[in-house]
Amino acid sequence: MTENPRTRTSLKVGDKVKVHAEGTSVFTIVSIDGNEALIESITSAPGTYPFHCKLERLVPVES
Numbered sequence: 001m002t003e004n005p006r007t008r009t010s011l012k013v014g015d016k017v018k019v020h021a022e023g024t025s026v027f028t029i030v031s032i033d034g035n036e037a038l039i040e041s042i043t044s045a046p047g048t049y050p051f052h053c054k055l056e057r058l059v060p061v062e063s
Contacts, residue, residue: 016042016061019053026061 011017015029017039027039030050037058040050 011037011055011058011060017058018061019057019059021059023059029058 011029011032013029013031016026017029017037018024018026019039026042028042030038030040032038032055035055036052037055038050039053039058041048
């Protein structure tokens, strides 16, 4: 898996991301605290909930 060079520098609250480059699920950044982000699925479905993920793992979704 390759890391996107923009991963740590340009992510901000409200951005859409994937948890890795090959991922299919898309999440929105709810908050950022240090090197971790609280993200939640953009799809509303039973059993989805916000969770923490390291910023270095997140890959921006191209618009």
